[in-house]
């Protein structure tokens with residue numbers, strides 16, 4: 017079968033950066049389509065710019081000046097002669113106004129129609145539409161709830177505690193609060209409304225029954241403009257922290273063949289109910305064997321790759337063909353699920369310090385390869401991970417015959433992955449893949465939130481060193497004893513000026529002990545894990561605090577992020593001010609413990 021539709025585009029602009037921009041360009045090249053990159057000033061030499069056939073500057077580093085700059089992107093598309101724009105994920109991917117701007121400019125938006133984005137963008141509207149279409153939603157309200165008093169009455173009359181209060185404009189965990197009992201309701205309601213108002217200019221909230229231990233299971237759908245709609249089975253994305261997915265897999269370990277068919281049907285019904293075309297994902301919660309619609313993501317997702325591995329379908333290619341006006345060339349019965357795929361997100365983050373972003377320059381970079389291994393990366397040696405953008409720098413995806421084999425393959429591939437110069441989640445993933453919880457197909461929620469486990473397993477040895485010690489270097493040498501080769505590691509102090517002898521026969525370069533960036537300072541100091549704005553400071557210098565006590569709240573990533581004390585003690589320093597911007601790694605407080613304070 018010919019992979020080219022009758023009227024494939026000749027040139028497409030990719031309005032994104034990093035790994036997803038490169039992912040899209042690869043498919044463009046296979047389809048014989050010229051790719052146009054756009055970039056911000058600090059991204060001038062970024063890998064996605066070099067991967068493209070042509071590239072155009074948008075503006076300054078902040079996304080509002082570049083990757084979110086609708087007028088400029090449309091202008092560049094016209095200037096370059098691109099007939100279509102692929103938005104990737106994030107940035108403008110689910111922005112209905114951008115889709116309409118493309119429509120008005122006569123440029124094809126490679127994604128769903130603006131009305132479908134609008135319908136799914138309002139979570140209350142989406143719940144109402146899904147309910148009417150016979151799609152099971154999490155029990156709760158479909159109409160907005162205006163006041164805490166109304167909420168109290170509705171919960172008492174029908175839902176019962178515990179409840180989740182969610183912002184209608186939110187999604188993906190933004191504007192999401194839980195009230196386990198009535199006395200928590202007011203705080204949860206006001207928190208969700210405030211976040212909705214602040215980040216989405218919409219204080220509307222709705223109420224769902226809070227499910228105690230659900231799995232995150234989502235369905236990939238593909239639909240063409242003629243209404244042919246298929247599903248590509250499900251993904252399980254239950255391993256998350258702060259509502260960011262860390263690991264995804266397909267098929268979902270907790271889904272039986274019967275449930276798979278039922279969930280797939282739900283995905284198709286949901287897509288049809290909003291006149292959907294292109295690729296989309298129905299996110300839901302699986303509690304036992306009950307499946308509930310949560311929301312629809314009207315874009316290609318980060319984790320689409322695991323579905324590509326188990327179905328053999330290039331989802332981005334299908335998006336392009338659908339956008340070019342071609343009907344799907346296969347039906348539901350042609351799509352087969354084969355083997356098992358797992359994806360680990362490779363973020364520049366320190367798992368041990370609550371997944372604090374760890375931007376910096378990549379000094380050494382070697383990707384894994386071999387059978388069943390795929391790396392979708394936006395990084396390379398010399399590349400600087402900027403605090404301005406998402407810390408996800410690459411994805412490692414593996415495929416094998418079943419979940420157990422796939423897990424072994426992931427551990428092997430992770431061990432081949434060498435990234436020097438900054439901290440990544442590689443040690444975290446390696447440790448997690450080797451737990452009984454993961455092997456048993458559990459959600460691993462307790463592990464991801466267990467500070468002691470995270471510290472123990474996911475901290476590179478170098479970081480455990482006392483900061484006052486002189487820097488040490490590790491060097492790998494090969495020695496031959498009676499003709500047999502041995503690898504030895506020599507650890508010693510660095511020479512001033514770094515003039516150490518070169519390692520033997522191309523062995524790995526020296527691994528310098530790295531100092532923590534995000535959580536810098538001594539053990540008493542806590543630093544900001546995020547770049548954002550200091551919204552509230554709830555302690556004062558001289559206060560005694562318990563471990564885990566709230567110190568301040570930072571507005572970042574369209575959420576209020578609570579920063580808590582990493583240890584008990586007295587606040588000796590508090591160099592933060594309400595209303596001021598704060599960068600990742602900036603000090604928040606110095607907490608001296610009782611024993612230390614007495615000295």
Ligand code: MV4
Nearest residue numbers: 154180188189224225226227230231232254259
């Ligand atoms: C929920 C929930 C329990 N009950 N909604 C929403 C956004 C997504 N990131 C997770 N969300 C949840 N919504 C109700 N009514 C629990 C979660 C949740 C979760 C669900 C499955 C697997 C992991 C999770 C981690 C945190 C929160």
